[in-house]
Amino acid sequence: MSVRKHDHIMAGLTPVAGPSLLVIVVVAIVASVGDAGLSRIATLGLVNLILVVGLYTFVGNSGILSFGQMSFMAVGAYISGALTIPLTMRNVLLPNLPGPLGTELLPTVPAIVLGAAVAAVVAFIVAIPLMQLSGLAAGIASLAVLQITYVVASNWNDMTGGAASMPGVPRTTDLWSTLVWALAAIAVAYLFQISRFGLRLRAAREDQGAAASIGVNVVWHRVFAFCLSAFIVGAGGGLHIHFLGIGSPESFYLGITFMTLAMLVVGGMNSLWGAVLGTLVVTTIGELLLRIELASGVLNLREVGLALVMLAILILRPRGITGGLELEWYRVREWAGWRLVRGLSAGSRPMKPGKR
Numbered sequence: 001m002s003v004r005k006h007d008h009i010m011a012g013l014t015p016v017a018g019p020s021l022l023v024i025v026v027v028a029i030v031a032s033v034g035d036a037g038l039s040r041i042a043t044l045g046l047v048n049l050i051l052v053v054g055l056y057t058f059v060g061n062s063g064i065l066s067f068g069q070m071s072f073m074a075v076g077a078y079i080s081g082a083l084t085i086p087l088t089m090r091n092v093l094l095p096n097l098p099g100p101l102g103t104e105l106l107p108t109v110p111a112i113v114l115g116a117a118v119a120a121v122v123a124f125i126v127a128i129p130l131m132q133l134s135g136l137a138a139g140i141a142s143l144a145v146l147q148i149t150y151v152v153a154s155n156w157n158d159m160t161g162g163a164a165s166m167p168g169v170p171r172t173t174d175l176w177s178t179l180v181w182a183l184a185a186i187a188v189a190y191l192f193q194i195s196r197f198g199l200r201l202r203a204a205r206e207d208q209g210a211a212a213s214i215g216v217n218v219v220w221h222r223v224f225a226f227c228l229s230a231f232i233v234g235a236g237g238g239l240h241i242h243f244l245g246i247g248s249p250e251s252f253y254l255g256i257t258f259m260t261l262a263m264l265v266v267g268g269m270n271s272l273w274g275a276v277l278g279t280l281v282v283t284t285i286g287e288l289l290l291r292i293e294l295a296s297g298v299l300n301l302r303e304v305g306l307a308l309v310m311l312a313i314l315i316l317r318p319r320g321i322t323g324g325l326e327l328e329w330y331r332v333r334e335w336a337g338w339r340l341v342r343g344l345s346a347g348s349r350p351m352k353p354g355k356r
Contacts, residue, residue, distance in 0.1 A: 027175060171245040
């Protein structure tokens with residue numbers, strides 16, 4: 001294989017292989033430690049990674065800031081949760097579930113996929129009017145979708161359990177199964193961004209008028225990305241509810257919305273590499289600050305410290321840690337070559353007198 005062909009193949013694989021390899025290495029390190037608490041943190045971090053990658057699929061490619069994607073997390077969570085609660089328990093806890101949700105019992109994986117599909121259908125209905133908007137108007141409208149979802153989830157007692165939550169969901173989400181879902185989400189997001197749909201949408205992000213002038217139907221490309229994002233986020237919701245074993249409206253509201261947005265913005269909103277790296281950085285810093293808070297007894301140290309760290313990162317790197325750029329092969333190759341040359345140079349330096 002020629003060097004040029006090898007570089008061409010590596011250039012195509014690096015943007016998805018690099019983030020995936022980073023996630024695998026982190027999970028392998030956590031698993032090797034064998035600490036149950038650390039494993040739980042890593043599992044929840046992977047769930048958040050899926051949510052952030054789903055958020056990136058729409059926000060990063062379209063350039064439209066959406067506050068409503070966690071609505072589809074709620075849809076995916078409640079649908080998959082309802083389909084996996086044992087029937088005897090379901091008849092007691094949620095006896096008035098509508099239709100097949102009250103009678104059918106599915107394994108976890110099909111239930112999560114079905115919940116994600118329902119989330120995508122709901123997203124399609126929402127997207128038809130929403131994607132006509134741009135900029136601040138679209139952001140405010142998406143926030144309204146989140147608020148409506150929260151109100152419905154809090155009051156639809158027959159479906160969600162309302163404020164009393166949906167209990168009894170089997171806790172089947174573990175570290176390794178979540179890793180598989182996370183790698184799948186990264187792959188799907190990458191395949192979309194390099195597809196003709198993704199490239200056209202990114203062109204519209206840079207100049208909507210120019211994209212429309214060459215025949216790009218901007219609205220329908222946004223709708224497709226919005227629905228794909230909802231599917232990934234819905235799957236993340238299914239994993240989340242099967243991790244906690246209970247579904248509460250608060251779990252899908254402002255807290256997770258702003259946390260996932262912060263992870264995406266800190267990493268770099270316009271790149272998949274930024275979505276992965278931002279999730280890892282914010283999760284790691286948050287857990288370190290939490291341990292310091294518990295040891296010192298200083299209340300809310302985690303929230304304040306995390307806010308200050310994120311503010312510092314955004315001041316120093318306004319486009320995020322990655323600058324909105326993907327991990328590219330030529331950068332990796334140059335870095336590796338520089339390290340090699342530096343190591344060889346250090347090894348070839350003459351020894352000072354008296355050194356042996």
